Amino acid sequence: MHNPRMAQRDVGLILMRQLASGLAVPTLIADETGDMLFFNEPAELLLGQRFDETGDILRGEFTSSFALRDEQGNQIPEEQVPINVAMRELRAVHRRLVGRGFDGVDRNFEITAFPLLGAGGHLIGGVAMFWERKHQ
Amino acid sequence: MTMRVSLWGTRGSIASAGPDTVAYGGNTSCVEVEGRDGTIVILDAGTGIRRVGDTYKQPRRIDILLTHLHMDHIQGLGFFAPFFVKDFEVHVWGPPSTTQGLRARLSRYLSPPLFPVRLRDVAAKLELHDVPMEPFQVGGLEIDGDMVIHPGQTVGYRMTDGTATIAYLPDHEPALGADGMPTDPAWTSGHDLAAGADLLIHDAQYTADEYAERVGWGHSRIADAVALARMSGAKRLVTFHHDPAHDDRELDMMVEDARRMSTGLEILPGREGAVFRV
Numbered sequence: 001m002h003n004p005r006m007a008q009r010d011v012g013l014i015l016m017r018q019l020a021s022g023l024a025v026p027t028l029i030a031d032e033t034g035d036m037l038f039f040n041e042p043a044e045l046l047l048g049q050r051f052d053e054t055g056d057i058l059r060g061e062f063t064s065s066f067a068l069r070d071e072q073g074n075q076i077p078e079e080q081v082p083i084n085v086a087m088r089e090l091r092a093v094h095r096r097l098v099g100r101g102f103d104g105v106d107r108n109f110e111i112t113a114f115p116l117l118g119a120g121g122h123l124i125g126g127v128a129m130f131w132e133r134k135h136q
Numbered sequence: 137m138t139m140r141v142s143l144w145g146t147r148g149s150i151a152s153a154g155p156d157t158v159a160y161g162g163n164t165s166c167v168e169v170e171g172r173d174g175t176i177v178i179l180d181a182g183t184g185i186r187r188v189g190d191t192y193k194q195p196r197r198i199d200i201l202l203t204h205l206h207m208d209h210i211q212g213l214g215f216f217a218p219f220f221v222k223d224f225e226v227h228v229w230g231p232p233s234t235t236q237g238l239r240a241r242l243s244r245y246l247s248p249p250l251f252p253v254r255l256r257d258v259a260a261k262l263e264l265h266d267v268p269m270e271p272f273q274v275g276g277l278e279i280d281g282d283m284v285i286h287p288g289q290t291v292g293y294r295m296t297d298g299t300a301t302i303a304y305l306p307d308h309e310p311a312l313g314a315d316g317m318p319t320d321p322a323w324t325s326g327h328d329l330a331a332g333a334d335l336l337i338h339d340a341q342y343t344a345d346e347y348a349e350r351v352g353w354g355h356s357r358i359a360d361a362v363a364l365a366r367m368s369g370a371k372r373l374v375t376f377h378h379d380p381a382h383d384d385r386e387l388d389m390m391v392e393d394a395r396r397m398s399t400g401l402e403i404l405p406g407r408e409g410a411v412f413r414v
Contacts, residue, residue: 008321008322008328010283011285012283014323014324015312018314019313119232119283
């Protein structure tokens, strides 16, 4: 838009955030570049930090702060993080992973990540939903 | 010369002519914009478009910008006189879809059994366009279309002519899913369309009590229209898409209530027949 203020997110992201705000499923939303825009209250427990304390987080910052490992303990490189794969390959991704939160605590969970396509069919962002596995 | 904005239909949902709706009118959404260079753009094709069509005596180009394809925004298309005059050139713009072209979607209404005349049978030179999601030009008007919160694919418009800007969001529920009206512009549907507009024409269908019963129906409390106008720095707000159940007296009261809670913002009642210079 030629409007100089250019403040607003895509309406698809706005609706997704509003949906995530009302869900009990930990949910994280990234923009199309992978910058983390929002995570909901249930995700705060999983990530070990409140969203209000972090605000938007750049893609590289997020993966270095929230370290992901596979079930064998191998670190997941940034390009293999499910939400990044989902947006790059425009497909849904589901994986079991271990994440070390901002609070330093390890948690086991499954992640389902999927790309968000806007009204014209273009990529506007991605979503990751987490299911914590408390019993191994 | 300034941009001229004429309201030909301000009612929402269904036409509601009657003795109690004379002041605000009963026709559904239709706004005519004339640019400084004479460019004509018609926003939505509710029942109000029938009377607009009768005002064009000489063949010319006319662009109709549809916000979405709900019936109250397209019902007048089949009664738009220039469609049936050979030398008119009519461009119809509508929200993009990844599944069906605009012609196919409009033809669901403009074909039997719902309508006797098929879209392909209109006499005018007719061109259909998906609204691009980047700025586009119609004559001297620079136009932005952007998706807004309303059931189905729905576009809001921002039109700039030189230094004058209007925004048109007739069906919009920016508070959907939020705890009250959002306060962060980045996460508020419609913000960028309305930002700094000289005239914002916005959905103001419900009172607060009515909205509580109709969350998700795609429309705004008048207070949300005011909040969006204030957040976005719009200079004047025109109330629009009036509930068919609201008579003139109730609509006047809603506007008066809104004025009391919003000092510094000019709130204008969206009455059929009103003309604004921007």
